[in-house]
Amino acid sequence: MSRNPVAAAAGKFPEDVVRFDDVSMRYGRGPDVLTNLNFGLAPGSFHFVTGPSGAGKSSLLKLIYLAAQPSKGLVHLFGQDVAHAPASAKPQLRRRIGVVFQDLVLLDHLSTFDNAALPLRIAGRKPADYRNDVAELLTWVGLGQRMHAMPATLAGGERQRLAIARAVVNRPDILLADEPTGNVDHDMAVRIFRLFVELNRLGTTVLIATHDQDLIARSGRPVLLLENGRISPKPAQGPLA
Amino acid sequence: MSEIFDVQRWKPAPFLPEKETRDGALIFVIAVLCFLACLTAMGVIAADRAAAGWTGQLTGEATVIVRPRGGETPDAAAARAAEALAGTAGVTEARALEPAKAYDLIRPWLGDVSDLEDLPVPRLVAVTLDGRHPATAAQLGAALTSQNIDATVDDHSIWIKDIRRAGGLVRGLGAGIFLLIAAAAGAVIAFATRAGLAARRDVVEVLHLAGAEDGFIARLFQVRFARVAGYAGLLGAIAAMAVGAGLRIAGGGEGLTPALPLAWSDLLAVVPCPLLAALVAATAAQLTAIGLIRTML
Numbered sequence: 001m002s003r004n005p006v007a008a009a010a011g012k013f014p015e016d017v018v019r020f021d022d023v024s025m026r027y028g029r030g031p032d033v034l035t036n037l038n039f040g041l042a043p044g045s046f047h048f049v050t051g052p053s054g055a056g057k058s059s060l061l062k063l064i065y066l067a068a069q070p071s072k073g074l075v076h077l078f079g080q081d082v083a084h085a086p087a088s089a090k091p092q093l094r095r096r097i098g099v100v101f102q103d104l105v106l107l108d109h110l111s112t113f114d115n116a117a118l119p120l121r122i123a124g125r126k127p128a129d130y131r132n133d134v135a136e137l138l139t140w141v142g143l144g145q146r147m148h149a150m151p152a153t154l155a156g157g158e159r160q161r162l163a164i165a166r167a168v169v170n171r172p173d174i175l176l177a178d179e180p181t182g183n184v185d186h187d188m189a190v191r192i193f194r195l196f197v198e199l200n201r202l203g204t205t206v207l208i209a210t211h212d213q214d215l216i217a218r219s220g221r222p223v224l225l226l227e228n229g230r231i232s233p234k235p236a237q238g239p240l241a
Numbered sequence: 242m243s244e245i246f247d248v249q250r251w252k253p254a255p256f257l258p259e260k261e262t263r264d265g266a267l268i269f270v271i272a273v274l275c276f277l278a279c280l281t282a283m284g285v286i287a288a289d290r291a292a293a294g295w296t297g298q299l300t301g302e303a304t305v306i307v308r309p310r311g312g313e314t315p316d317a318a319a320a321r322a323a324e325a326l327a328g329t330a331g332v333t334e335a336r337a338l339e340p341a342k343a344y345d346l347i348r349p350w351l352g353d354v355s356d357l358e359d360l361p362v363p364r365l366v367a368v369t370l371d372g373r374h375p376a377t378a379a380q381l382g383a384a385l386t387s388q389n390i391d392a393t394v395d396d397h398s399i400w401i402k403d404i405r406r407a408g409g410l411v412r413g414l415g416a417g418i419f420l421l422i423a424a425a426a427g428a429v430i431a432f433a434t435r436a437g438l439a440a441r442r443d444v445v446e447v448l449h450l451a452g453a454e455d456g457f458i459a460r461l462f463q464v465r466f467a468r469v470a471g472y473a474g475l476l477g478a479i480a481a482m483a484v485g486a487g488l489r490i491a492g493g494g495e496g497l498t499p500a501l502p503l504a505w506s507d508l509l510a511v512v513p514c515p516l517l518a519a520l521v522a523a524t525a526a527q528l529t530a531i532g533l534i535r536t537m538l
Contacts, residue, residue: 065450091454094449118448131249
C-alpha cells in the first residue's frame with residue numbers, strides 16, 4: 001500500500017485516481033448497501049477489497065466503473081467529480097478503466113481475438129495499429145492457440161483469462177476485477193494474480209474484489225474490508241507477491 | 242500463436258450478430274408494407290395521369306346549345322352560331338354538329354320516337370379552344386349575343402372542377418396511405434429495435450462499459466435495421482414492380498384500364514422504396530435505441 005487510503009480521502013492526495021467522499025449507495029428504495037465510504041486509491045496502488053457476501057464489494061466496483069450512481073456523497077475519478085461530469089465525458093472515463101466482471105460477460109458471437117480487441121475498436125484505433133499487440137497479449141495470457149475460438153468453446157480458465165485480456169488490452173489506468181479467481185483452480189488463480197501484479201508494475205492501479213483470503217494473505221497487498229456497508233482499511237499482511 | 246488464425250489477415254467482426262432468427266419475420270412484414278406502398282404510389286400516379294388527361298380534354302373544348310329564334314331553322318341557327326364563334330379570339334375551330342348527333346343525345350331520354358325530327362331539338366356546336374389562350378364561356382356568350390343568337394355555352398367547368406377535386410382526393414388519399422404505411426414500418430422497426438436491444442443487452446452493456454458512446458451503440462442498431470429494411474424494401478419493390486408489369490401487359494395499350502392508365506414509366510415509382518425503407522428504419526431505430534440505452538444503463 002503506497003499510502004493510507006483514509007488519509008487520501010481527507011484530501012491530502014488530490015491526485016488519487018479514485019476518491020470516495022462520504023459515499024452511500026442503495027438500490028431503489030432499499031437500505032444502504034454502502035454507507036458513508038471515505039477512501040482513495042493512489043495512482044499505481046494495488047488493493048484488495050474483501051468482506052462477506054452481500055457486503056457491497058460488487059456495488060463498490062460498480063460505482064467506480066460508472067455502472068451505478070451513489071445515493072449520497074461524491075465519487076471522483078482521475079480528479080473529476082463524476083456526478084457533475086457531462087454525459088459526454090463518461091465514455092472517456094470508462095475507457096481508462098478495465099473491468100473483469102464476476103460473470104465475465106464475453107460476447108459469444110465474437111471470437112477470442114475480437115473479444116480481446118473490443119476496447120481498442122471502441123477507442124477508434126485502427127486494426128493495423130493494434131492487432132499484433134492483441135495477439136501478443138493473448139499469447140501472454142496463454143490463449144495464443146485459441147485466438148480463433150468462440151467463447152462458448154473455451155474452458156473456464158480460458159474464459160477468465162480472455163476477460164482479463166479484454167480488461168487490460170487498452171492499458172487502463174485502473175483495473176477492477178470482481179472475483180477474478182472465483183471459478184479457477186489454485187494454480188490458475190496464482191497465475192492470474194501474477195498477471196495483475198505485472199500490470200501494476202507497469203503503472204496500472206489495481207483493485208480486486210475477492211473472497212480468497214489465502215490469495216490476499218500471500219499477496220502482501222493492503223485490503224479494504226467491507227462489512228455492513230462500511231469500509232475499513234487494513235495494512236498489508238504476509239509476503240509481497 | 243494459432244496455426245489457423247492469421248493475425249495479419251484478421252478483420253474486425255461486426256459488434257452485433259449478423260443474422261438473428263427473428264429477421265425473417267421482420268423482413269416479411271416490411272416487404273409487405275413496402276409492396277403496398279409501391280402499389281399505392283403507382284396507383285396514385287396512374288390516377289393523377291387519368292385526371293390530368295380528362296381535365297386537358299375538357300378544358301380544350303366547349304359545347305354550345307343553339308335554340309332557333311323566329312322563323313330561323315335550327316340548322317341555320319347552328320351554322321350562324323358556328324360562324325360567330327369561329328371568329329372569336331381564343332377559338333381554334335367551331336363546328337355545327339350534324340342533327341343526328343343531337344338526336345342521338347336525346348334519344349335515350351325519349352325512347353325510339355319515329356317523328357323525332359319534327360321536334361324542336363336544339364342544335365349543338367362543338368368549339369375547339371386555343372390551347373394557349375382559350376376563350377372563356379363569357380367571351381363565347383358575348384360573341385353569340387352580339388349576333389342575336391339564343392344559345393347556352395357549356396365550358397365543362399363543372400366537370401373539370403369535379404375531376405380536379407377527385408384527382409386531388411386520390412392524391413391526398415395516396416399520400417395518407419403512404420404515410421400510414423411508413424408510420425407502420427417505423428413502428429415495426431421501433432418494436433424490433435426494442436426486441437433487439439433486449440435480446441442483445443449483453444452487447445450493449447459490454448460496449449457501454451468499455452467506453453462506447455450511446456450514439457455509437459445506437460448507430461449499430463440503426464445500421465443493422467436500415468440494412469434489413471433496405472433489403473425488405475427491395476423485395477417489396479420488386480414484387481410491386483412485377484405486379485405492375487403484369488397489369489400493364491394484361492391491360493394492353495391502355496395500361497390497366499382507360500380509367501387508370503398505368504404506363505411503363507410508372508413502374509419506376511418503386512425505385513426509391515428500398516432507400517426510403519432504410520431511411521425510415523434508420524430513423525426509427527436511432528430514436529428508439531438512444532432512448533432505450535439511456536434508460537437501460
